[in-house]
Amino acid sequence: MKKMVLSLKVIGDFRKYLYGEERSEATVDKYMRDIMRFYEYLPKDDKAVTKERLVAYKSSFSDRYKVSSINSMLVALNGLLDYMKLDDLKLKLHKVQRSVFYEDDRELTKDEYKRLLDTALKKGDQRLYMLLQTICGTGIRVSEHKYITVEAVNEGKAVVHNKGKVRTIFIPKKLKWLLKDYCRQKNISTGPVFITKNGKPVDRSNIWNAMKKLCKEAKVDDKKVFPHNLRHLFALTYYRSQKDVVRLADLLGHASIETTRIYTMITGKECQKSLSKMDLVIPWAV
Incomplete structure (x- = not known):
């Protein structure tokens, strides 16, 4: 099976795709920040995207971010995986209980x-x-x-x-x-x-x-x-x-x-x- 590699060119093409989908400037910028975070997480000499690496990346957030923030980052990453036609690698979002009142x-x-x-x-x-x-x-x-x-x-x-x-x-x-x-x-x-x-x-x-x-x-x-x-x-x-x-x-x-x-x-x-x-x-x- 051919490995799918994440490159800066793919990320750049995805950015153009988001603009083509008429996403707002703020949304595109956020997606790019989240995706670059994953890109930098991958080893410098091997940018292959695998399920194991994606799951490990998701787990690395557990003690550092709120669940809502983690889900927000995963949405951006899943968008990229969808664009790369890697639907089978998409990550599940954390379930969040809806708050009944505003803080x-x-x-x-x-x-x-x-x-x-x-x-x-x-x-x-x-x-x-x-x-x-x-x-x-x-x-x-x-x-x-x-x-x-x-x-x-x-x-x-x-x-x-x-x-x-x-x-x-x-x-x-x-x-x-x-x-x-x-x-x-x-x-x-x-x-x-x-x-x-x-x-x-x-x-x-x-x-x-x-x-x-x-x-x-x-x-x-x-x-x-x-x-x-x-x-x-x-x-x-x-x-x-x-x-x-x-x-x-x-x-x-x-x-x-x-x-x-x-x-x-x-x-x-x-x-x-x-x-x-x-x-x-x-x-x-x-």
């Missing part, structure tokens, strides 16, 4: 969100102030902010292309007027609203770093402050108001309701309150 120390509350906005204004960062409101007010992914254009603002909706799918994002009226005013002040007459001095859409890593710089002054735990948590706050607020997970899935651009369920989990404190309200525990008389 309290990870949830960004509405009050904390407002403190971040106030701090951005105090620092004179109007672009960040408006960008935070746009992500949180529409539920878009941070990478999708480039679709919030002057034209989209005027129309009150944006057409987003992501992961091979197209969806319409509606811009709330209050946000629409704020964005119009922002564009007038910044002399932005066409194209993306959130741009650098060179006229290019702001990079996601710059947004992440700018958000982190607000934490100390806003008195918000920096573990809670990242763009995706704004999307989570949008989803949870919408669900609590409308109780419509199907419509929420459409707004978020999810193909599966199961993915949307993650965004609607309540916190541990809320779970405790709900249990207490059931009033099924009766203390004995003293």
Whole structure:
């Protein structure tokens, strides 16, 4: 039986394949990091891909990473094996028990969100102030902010292309007027609203770093402050108001309701309150 060897050329071809599948830049970069980790794990003089080596590689993670992180790396590796037509070598993911509630120390509350906005204004960062409101007010992914254009603002909706799918994002009226005013002040007459001095859409890593710089002054735990948590706050607020997970899935651009369920989990404190309200525990008389 001919040995299948993993080479840098194969990895490069797989990268091109992922782009052809319209995977996002962030997804492609992550896949490449995970696959290069496996490539470097293999002996320098023998890059043959075997089941034994794959299983040993999977086992090497057990004490160093969370199960969710391991599964994420295995998904990338299985994608490569599928591309190499080595389906019989694909690895099984670890079974993970679904959490029934969101960890309290990870949830960004509405009050904390407002403190971040106030701090951005105090620092004179109007672009960040408006960008935070746009992500949180529409539920878009941070990478999708480039679709919030002057034209989209005027129309009150944006057409987003992501992961091979197209969806319409509606811009709330209050946000629409704020964005119009922002564009007038910044002399932005066409194209993306959130741009650098060179006229290019702001990079996601710059947004992440700018958000982190607000934490100390806003008195918000920096573990809670990242763009995706704004999307989570949008989803949870919408669900609590409308109780419509199907419509929420459409707004978020999810193909599966199961993915949307993650965004609607309540916190541990809320779970405790709900249990207490059931009033099924009766203390004995003293």
